[in-house]
Structures are given as structure tokens and as C-alpha cells.
Amino acid sequence: MTQYALVFDKRCCIGCRTCVIACRVEHNLDGNYSFINVLTTDGAVVDLPRGTFPDLTMEWEPITCMQCQNPSCVTACPDEAIARDSCGVVLIDKAKCTGCRLCLDACPYEVIHFNKRENVAEKCDLCRERTETGSQPFCVRECAFGAIHFGDISDKESEVSQKLRGRASYVLKPEVGTEPSNRYLG
Amino acid sequence: MAEQVFYNTCPAAGCHLFCAVKVRVRDGRIAKVESADYPGQSGSRMVCLRGLSAIRFVYHPDRLKYPLKRAGKRGEGNWQRITWDEALDEIAGKLLDIKIKYGPEAVKIVSGGSSSVGLLNGKYVGQRFASLWGAGGEFEAKGWFSDGAVPAASLWLLGNSGQSHPLPDLLNSKMIVLWGRNTAVTNFLEMKTILDAKERGAKLVVISPLFDATAAKADTWVPVRAGSDSALAMAMINVVLERNLHDVEYLKNYTVGPFLVRDDNRQFLRQAGEYMVWDEGEGAAQSFRLAARPALAGSYNVNGIACTPAFELLRQRAALYTPAKAAVLTSVPAETIVRLAEDYARDRPHAIKMGYGLARMLNSNLAARAIITLAAVTGNIGVPGGGASSPVDYKPFTISGKPVTSPPRAPGEKKIPGSPSAPRGWDAIRQGKYPVKALLFTYTNYLSSYGQLQSYLDIFSKIDLITVADVFMTRTAQHADIVLPEATIFERDDICTSRDFVLRMEKAIEPLHESRPAWWIWTELARRVGLGGYFNHTAEDYISMLLDQPDPALDGITLERLNLEKLVHGNVPSQPPIPFKDKAFRTPSGKIEFYIESLADLGEELPLHKEPLESPRSSPLARLYPLSLLTVKPRNSTHTVLSNVDWLVQVEPRAYLDINPIDAQPRGIRDEDIVEVFNNRGRMKLRARLNQTVPPGTVNTSHGSTPEQFIEGHYNDLLYRVDDIDAIDRALEREPIVSDLMGGATYNSFDCLVEVRKAGEPK
Numbered sequence: 001m002t003q004y005a006l007v008f009d010k011r012c013c014i015g016c017r018t019c020v021i022a023c024r025v026e027h028n029l030d031g032n033y034s035f036i037n038v039l040t041t042d043g044a045v046v047d048l049p050r051g052t053f054p055d056l057t058m059e060w061e062p063i064t065c066m067q068c069q070n071p072s073c074v075t076a077c078p079d080e081a082i083a084r085d086s087c088g089v090v091l092i093d094k095a096k097c098t099g100c101r102l103c104l105d106a107c108p109y110e111v112i113h114f115n116k117r118e119n120v121a122e123k124c125d126l127c128r129e130r131t132e133t134g135s136q137p138f139c140v141r142e143c144a145f146g147a148i149h150f151g152d153i154s155d156k157e158s159e160v161s162q163k164l165r166g167r168a169s170y171v172l173k174p175e176v177g178t179e180p181s182n183r184y185l186g
Numbered sequence: 187m188a189e190q191v192f193y194n195t196c197p198a199a200g201c202h203l204f205c206a207v208k209v210r211v212r213d214g215r216i217a218k219v220e221s222a223d224y225p226g227q228s229g230s231r232m233v234c235l236r237g238l239s240a241i242r243f244v245y246h247p248d249r250l251k252y253p254l255k256r257a258g259k260r261g262e263g264n265w266q267r268i269t270w271d272e273a274l275d276e277i278a279g280k281l282l283d284i285k286i287k288y289g290p291e292a293v294k295i296v297s298g299g300s301s302s303v304g305l306l307n308g309k310y311v312g313q314r315f316a317s318l319w320g321a322g323g324e325f326e327a328k329g330w331f332s333d334g335a336v337p338a339a340s341l342w343l344l345g346n347s348g349q350s351h352p353l354p355d356l357l358n359s360k361m362i363v364l365w366g367r368n369t370a371v372t373n374f375l376e377m378k379t380i381l382d383a384k385e386r387g388a389k390l391v392v393i394s395p396l397f398d399a400t401a402a403k404a405d406t407w408v409p410v411r412a413g414s415d416s417a418l419a420m421a422m423i424n425v426v427l428e429r430n431l432h433d434v435e436y437l438k439n440y441t442v443g444p445f446l447v448r449d450d451n452r453q454f455l456r457q458a459g460e461y462m463v464w465d466e467g468e469g470a471a472q473s474f475r476l477a478a479r480p481a482l483a484g485s486y487n488v489n490g491i492a493c494t495p496a497f498e499l500l501r502q503r504a505a506l507y508t509p510a511k512a513a514v515l516t517s518v519p520a521e522t523i524v525r526l527a528e529d530y531a532r533d534r535p536h537a538i539k540m541g542y543g544l545a546r547m548l549n550s551n552l553a554a555r556a557i558i559t560l561a562a563v564t565g566n567i568g569v570p571g572g573g574a575s576s577p578v579d580y581k582p583f584t585i586s587g588k589p590v591t592s593p594p595r596a597p598g599e600k601k602i603p604g605s606p607s608a609p610r611g612w613d614a615i616r617q618g619k620y621p622v623k624a625l626l627f628t629y630t631n632y633l634s635s636y637g638q639l640q641s642y643l644d645i646f647s648k649i650d651l652i653t654v655a656d657v658f659m660t661r662t663a664q665h666a667d668i669v670l671p672e673a674t675i676f677e678r679d680d681i682c683t684s685r686d687f688v689l690r691m692e693k694a695i696e697p698l699h700e701s702r703p704a705w706w707i708w709t710e711l712a713r714r715v716g717l718g719g720y721f722n723h724t725a726e727d728y729i730s731m732l733l734d735q736p737d738p739a740l741d742g743i744t745l746e747r748l749n750l751e752k753l754v755h756g757n758v759p760s761q762p763p764i765p766f767k768d769k770a771f772r773t774p775s776g777k778i779e780f781y782i783e784s785l786a787d788l789g790e791e792l793p794l795h796k797e798p799l800e801s802p803r804s805s806p807l808a809r810l811y812p813l814s815l816l817t818v819k820p821r822n823s824t825h826t827v828l829s830n831v832d833w834l835v836q837v838e839p840r841a842y843l844d845i846n847p848i849d850a851q852p853r854g855i856r857d858e859d860i861v862e863v864f865n866n867r868g869r870m871k872l873r874a875r876l877n878q879t880v881p882p883g884t885v886n887t888s889h890g891s892t893p894e895q896f897i898e899g900h901y902n903d904l905l906y907r908v909d910d911i912d913a914i915d916r917a918l919e920r921e922p923i924v925s926d927l928m929g930g931a932t933y934n935s936f937d938c939l940v941e942v943r944k945a946g947e948p949k
Contacts, residue, residue: 017837142238145374
């Protein structure tokens with residue numbers, strides 16, 4: 001089965017947040033949020049390194065909906081508003097969402113956002129309107145460093161599968177058992 | 187209504203990349219800005235978080251909406267709304283009065299600053315007005331107000347101030363050394379190329395006092411103390427020479443290394459106009475052209491004149507900078523210096539790219555000279571993958587403004603006599619030695635980005651009329667008499683160069699509110715002062731004037747073609763040249779002049795380490811103000827442009843003071859505390875962010891923040907006066923630097939000692 005996902009290449013990420021702004025542009029997000037964020041991993045807090053001067057390290061890790069194959073948000077939703085589509089993309093049906101926020105609590109990655117104004121849960125849908133017409137998600141298009149790749153990880157010939165081949169990759173929080181699809185190249 | 191697509195660039199393209207973007211307009215409103223492809227160069231498009239945020243800039247609620255006239259004292263913040271006719275009539279009337287009383291040169295026009303985007307509106311049409319009016323107050327120093335030290339060093343040593351290897355050449359480098367350059371924040375195109383080079387196996391070395399995003403991606407980060415780069419480079423030269431890792435043939439053939447220097451006057455020995463060297467074969471002095479075996483070492487007596495080869499003098503100079511001594515000066519461990527020097531000298535080619543950060547302190551031209559000398563002694567100049575490149579990007583071509591700025595019979599702009607540097611020019615204006623009575627600014631925000639506030643207020647007190655055209659009520663606008671709302675780049679027609687293309691910047695929407703494009707403002711003003719006959723042109727007419735000039739790079743590029751294709755490739759070689767590949771240097775000797783005889787009277791004929799003006803090591807002031815204040819560029823603005831855009835401030839909050847816990851603890855400062863930063867010039871209040879990106883002894887706050895982002899004051903209040911004669915680097919006030927477009931200057935924003943005290947608890 002098709003499984004759309006994002007593959008993040010950490011070697012190429014400089015923590016610039018162009019993806020964060022791209023998401024806000026594409027989805028017209030007025031509030032102070034975005035469906036993708038950049039975490040400073042191996043660092044103390046946002047954009048600050050770990051260690052003591054001058055022995056310091058800093059890395060970044062973009063984080064967004066993992067398009068889990070066993071998504072806990074789907075199970076948690078009492079209104080059957082969340083489901084995986086034929087491409088393995090976890091989608092929230094805003095018409096069915098009652099704003100109970102149980103999915104926010106259930107998501108181990110804390111990547112679901114609650115839109116107070118519309119009283120609905122929102123998250124990354126891999127820019128469905130774009131991908132349906134053959135375009136790439138906007139953050140993928142605008143990442144200046146090629147740190148984000150989009151494709152079908154179940155297809156061995158896809159660009160993302162080739163990207164993953166021959167390099168060590170990992171998923172975030174595999175222990176929670178949600179089978180996340182997004183992968184990280186170290 | 188269907189979506190319309192227009193081409194343009196980024197409003198913050200003062201980074202000088204001018205990335206091409208597509209602007210999507212729906213229902214008369216800009217819906218989206220995205221990167222645009224360059225024809226025939228797939229995958230090369232790029233825009234960063236700044237350009238993508240453009241819609242929040244255009245539709246910012248704080249935009250200037252209509253002309254304003256001061257209704258109280260200057261800087262009080264009381265304004266009265268007036269019409270464009272009222273504003274322009276009043277400005278024109280005052281200009282004509284000033285012209286009668288003081289002459290036209292009493293009007294100084296600053297048409298665009300370093301963040302201006304668009305050749306016409308950003309610069310050239312204002313310059314046309316200035317030139318036709320016969321405006322004055324220009325400085326003899328042609329270069330920028332700051333940033334001139336590295337270009338000056340490049341001009342002295344290599345004969346070209348803007349020398350820079352084209353970006354793709356970094357892929358030929360085995361090691362890339364970024365010196366005082368936070369590329370991951372300031373130049374995404376270069377950073378992308380560097381990461382590509384890394385993937386191919388190149389090592390990245392970052393020499394920077396702060397642990398920044400670029401340092402985080404480095405294989406080796408060298409945490410040099412701010413202002414000590416010259417000591418580091420001299421120690422590296424020392425290690426190279428001690429270990430015999432220098433390139434003897436290169437030194438003999440392409441540098442002044444063998445040239446004999448007279449011990450008595452420190453000038454090159456000349457006979458019959460020829461530079462002389464010691465020929466070891468002949469055992470006698472010879473013209474450098476004839477000597478088969480020129481000596482690099484020793485000392486010689488030529489007809490009773492004691493002489494020494496320049497390279498021998500360099501060796502003796504470098505010997506003073508042992509790694510142990512340099513470790514004390516630079517805070518870089520001696521073994522790191524040794525390893526870095528050995529790595530750099532071996533297994534070449536290696537590229538050095540210098541940044542402006544290297545050069546924002548007094549005496550920093552010496553650091554740049556030492557670095558270029560290091561590259562020269564190791565044979566890294568004029569070779570693919572090598573170089574010690576100046577901070578400017580390689581530009582395949584530029585479009586001269588002459589057809590627009592210099593119409594026939596225009597009187598031209600007058601210079602202030604005795605102003606070989608900007609501070610002397612400002613000083614002359616403040617003292618009334620050169621009377622400037624009107625100051626007209628467009629899209630220039632000096633008061634937030636260059637020079638201490640009080641110095642401007644002192645200068646402004648001598649000036650009868652100050653007008654500012656801008657998109658926002660900047661700090662400069664706050665001190666004006668009349669403020670004019672300028673249209674953004676998306677609301678007017680213009681062009682710029684973008685990489686090796688000419689880019690049509692298309693008007694996508696009508697100017698918002700009552701804002702107007704700069705060319706319209708100048709045109710309307712011209713009509714009111716009797717110059718209207720020279721301004722019967724549309725923006726497109728001016729574009730045609732620029733494109734029609736006889737410049738081979740512009741052959742075949744017409745307005746019609748540009749309107750159709752939007753991005754047209756300049757007529758330039760597809761293989762960009764490697765600077766000095768032919769080893770032809772446009773210096774007086776034709777060689778790399780690491781020894782500069784014209785600076786002998788200053789004792790600066792060879793590079794050496796001199797502390798900045800305000801040094802925590804050597805200034806008496808350091809007892810009162812022990813910390814160095816840096817104001818480095820953040821990723822979310824270019825100078826002050828975009829620094830007030832909400833999305834970008836949310837990415838990186840302003841304004842914070844970065845302070846190391848070692849400095850914070852004895853001052854009782856905790857994270858998020860309000861702190862007061864002060865020195866003998868001024869003070870600012872802002873929040874503290876305890877962190878390790880800054881070394882003990884150094885504090886930092888982001889360049890470009892607006893006054894509103896501080897609790898009180900602004901970082902500019904602590905910096906040098908803009909007319910501070912003591913802060914001038916005397917070496918840069920000389921030819922050929924003064925007449926060079928990039929050299930010169932003198933404003934050193936990182937040269938600033940401060941003290942910090944706690945001023946309040948977090949909210």
C-alpha cells in the first residue's frame with residue numbers, strides 16, 4: 001500500500017525555519033503556529049547549544065505529523081474524524097471534529113494543533129491539495145537545503161526510498177508503537 | 187478572478203542574493219510568495235524564511251499610510267496627516283529657499299541604503315534627482331561607510347577589492363575556511379554550496395567568536411576572541427614558515443617576497459625604476475625581471491644600502507607570533523593553531539572566505555591582510571578551489587546606473603572637501619564647515635543600524651529640513667520633519683540583477699494606502715523645483731535606459747524581452763573565472779603585495795596584531811566596561827528590513843542579550859531578567875538570555891531590532907558616534923582605498939565595550 005511520508009536529512013538542516021514559514025504561507029496560518037516545527041536537538045533550548053563554551057554541539061530536527069501506520073490519534077478520536085487515506089496520510093475531517101482535543105493528548109509527537117477559532121484539531125496533511133495535483137508539499141519545495149524529501153516509502157523505486165538506501169535512518173519514539181512513517185537520515 | 191503571477195525578488199535582498207520569486211495574486215491581494223526557477227538551471231531556485239514572509243511585510247498593520255508632518259519637536263512622536271501635495275509643495279519650497287541662501291549643494295540626498303532593492307526605486311532615480319539638482323554633502327570616500335577593511339586589504343595585496351571566487355568553485359576545495367562569516371544565517375546560497383562540498387568530502391572550518399548555526403555545521407570550529415583574528419593568522423603564518431610548508435616557487439614568482447626592502451626607509455629598493463631582488467646566482471642585486479635565483483632570506487648590502495627581502499621581513503614578523511603567544515591573544519589553544527595551520531598548508535587547494543564580521547573593529551584591515559598573506563605563502567591564491575575571497579559574492583555583471591543618474595549637462599553631486607572617510611564628512615557637517623541644510627532619505631535607516639543616536643541628533647540640529655521616505659516609521663523617520671509613505675517592491679516596477687540574470691521586478695498590486703513608489707516621489711518633487719523636464723519618464727522608460735546602454739553583458743536584453751521572460755541570462759561566460767588564475771595582480775608591482783611600502787610611515791607595512799579601539803585587554807575603559815558588545819546578524823531580518831514582521835519575530839524573539847553564565851552569575855543575572863547594558867555613550871534595557879553561544883567576556887544582541895523591541899533605548903545608543911574621528915582607521919583614508927567603490931571606511935560596530943547590570947525580574 002502507498003505510504004506517503006517525509007524523509008528529513010539532518011546533515012542538510014541548518015535550523016533556518018524556512019519550512020516553518022512555508023507551512024504558514026501555504027496554510028494561511030495567522031496565529032503563532034505552524035504544522036511543522038524545528039526542534040533543537042542535542043541542544044539545551046531553542047537554538048542554543050549543549051555543552052560549555054567552547055565544547056559545544058547543536059543539531060536541528062524538523063518535526064511534524066509522522067503519518068503513523070498505527071496512529072494513536074485515530075484510536076483516540078470518539079467521533080471517527082481522523083482516518084488514514086489511500087496514500088497512508090492521516091487526515092482530520094474538520095466537519096466531523098467536535099473539538100474535544102483527545103487526539104492532542106493521544107499524539108506522542110505533540111504535532112496536532114488546536115484551532116480555537118474554528119474549534120477543530122489541525123495538523124500536517126502533507127499539503128494534500130498540492131500532492132493531489134502532483135506537486136510537492138510546500139515545505140519540501142521551499143527548503144533551500146534539500147533537507148526535506150517527500151514520497152512513497154513503500155515504493156522501492158521512489159526518490160525517498162533511494163534516499164534512504166545505504167544510509168542509516170531512524171524514526172522518532174519507535175517505542176510508542178504508532179509506527180511512524182516519517183524518517184530521519186542522521 | 188483567476189490567479190495572476192508576477193515576478194519579483196525578496197524585500198530583504200539587502201543580503202545581496204536577490205533571489206527570484208513568484209508572487210501569486212488572488213482577488214487583488216498577494217496570496218503567496220514562492221521561489222522562482224531560473225531558466226535552464228533546474229533545482230537552483232531558492233528563497234528563505236525572509237522572502238517567504240513578504241506578505242506579512244506588505245500587509246503589515248504598521249505601514250506608513252499617508253504623508254506626515256511633524257507637529258511638535260523632532261523625535262517627540264507627534265504627527266499631523268497631510269496630503270501628498272502639501273508634503274511635496276512644502277519640501278519643494280524649502281529646497282528652493284535653501285538653494286537661494288546656501289546653494290544647491292546644501293541639500294544632501296541619501297537615495298537608498300544597503301537594504302535597498304530595485305535599481306531604479308532603490309537608488310538610481312533618486313541619484314538622478316541629486317545629480318540634476320547639484321546636491322552636495324557626498325563624501326570623498328567612495329566606499330561603504332563600514333565593511334571596507336577586507337576589500338581594502340584585497341585591493342592592496344591583490345589589486346582587486348571585490349575579488350571573490352565564484353560559488354561553484356567551492357566544490358573544488360578540500361577545506362573551506364569561513365572566517366568571521368555566519369553563512370548559515372546570512373547567505374543561504376553559499377551555505378547550500380558549502381553543504382554540497384561537505385557531502386563530497388570537503389572539510390568545513392569556521393573561525394568565529396560565537397557558536398552560531400554555521401559553527402554547528404563545521405568539522406572544526408575555532409572560537410577566536412573577537413578582534414584577535416590578525417594574531418591567529420600571523421601565528422598560522424609562523425607555523426607554516428617554521429615547518430617549511432610555504433610554497434617557495436609561488437612566493438618567488440607571484441609575490442613581492444624576493445623584493446629588497448631598504449632598511450633605512452622601509453621602501454622597496456629600486457634602480458632605474460625597477461624593483462630589485464638579490465640574485466643568489468650572481469651574488470648581486472638584479473632587477474626582479476632578470477634574476478634567475480632571487481633570494482627570499484638573508485640581508486644584503488647593495489651599494490652601501492642595507493636591504494632585506496620582503497619575505498625575510500615577513501618571516502621575522504611572523505616569528506613574533508608563536509602559537510603560545512597567539513593562544514593568549516586569541517583564546518584559541520596553541521595546538522589548535524598548529525593543527526589548523528598544518529592542515530591549511532597541506533593537501534591544497536583550500537578556500538578561505540572572509541566575512542564582514544571579521545572587519546567591524548578598528549585595525550581589522552590588518553587581520554584581512556594577514557589572512558590573504560597566509561593564503562599567498564601557501565600558494566592558495568589564483569588556483570581553482572583556493573583563494574582568500576572578499577566578503578562580497580562573485581557577481582558576473584552589474585548594471586551601471588549612469589544612463590539614469592547622469593543625464594547630459596547635469597551638474598552632478600558635490601563632495602565635502604577633506605572627507606576621505608565618512609566620519610570626517612559627518613564631522614564637517616556637524617561643525618558647519620560644510621553647511622548641509624536639508625537631508626533627504628529614501629529607504630535608509632541609519633539611526634537603527636549605523637552610528638550612535640546622539641551623534642545624529644547633534645548633526646540634525648544643524649539641518650533645517652529632514653525628510654524620510656520609507657515603508658515604516660523607522661527610527662530615522664521618527665526624527666524627521668516630513669515622512670513619506672513609500673511603496674514596497676511589490677507595488678512598483680523595477681529591475682535588478684539576480685545571480686547571472688536580469689530580473690524584472692513586476693508591480694503585482696497597486697500601492698497600499700497612500701504609499702507611492704520612490705521614482706514617483708522624485709518625479710513629483712522634480713516638477714515642483716523646475717526639473718520636471720528631466721522626469722517625463724515612466725518606470726519602464728528608465729528600465730529601457732538601463733538596458734540600452736552599451737554593455738556587452740546586456741546585449742540582446744530589452745524591456746520587451748524582459749517583460750516576456752522575466753528572467754533573462756546576462757551575456758556572460760557560463761564558466762565563471764577564477765580570480766587571478768593568470769597570476770596577474772593589478773598592484774603597483776604586479777605581484778601579491780603582502781608588504782605595502784605606502785604604509786611604512788604608519789608602521790603597518792607588514793601585517794601585525796593591533797587590538798581594537800575598545801579592547802577588553804588593552805583599553806583603560808575596560809575597567810569600567812569590561813564586556814565586548816557584538817551585534818551580529820540574525821536569520822530573521824536584513825539590517826532592519828523585516829525585523830518587525832510577526833512571523834519572523836516568532837521564529838527568533840527580539841531583543842535579547844546573549845550573556846554567558848560566567849558573566850551573568852557574579853552580576854546576579856538570571857535567564858529572562860531585564861538587564862541594562864551601558865557605557866560612556868549610552869544605554870539600553872532588554873532581556874537576558876543566559877547561554878553558551880557567547881564566550882565569557884562577550885555579549886551579543888541581534889542587529890536590526892527596532893527601538894520598540896527594547897524595553898528602553900537601543901543598541902545603537904552604545905556604539906561609536908558616526909562622526910568619531912578617533913575611530914578612523916588612518917590607513918583606510920588613503921589612496922587607492924578612498925577612490926575604490928568597496929574600500930575605505932571606518933564605522934566599526936563591533937568595537938564597543940559595555941557593562942551589564944540587572945534592572946528587573948522577569949514578568
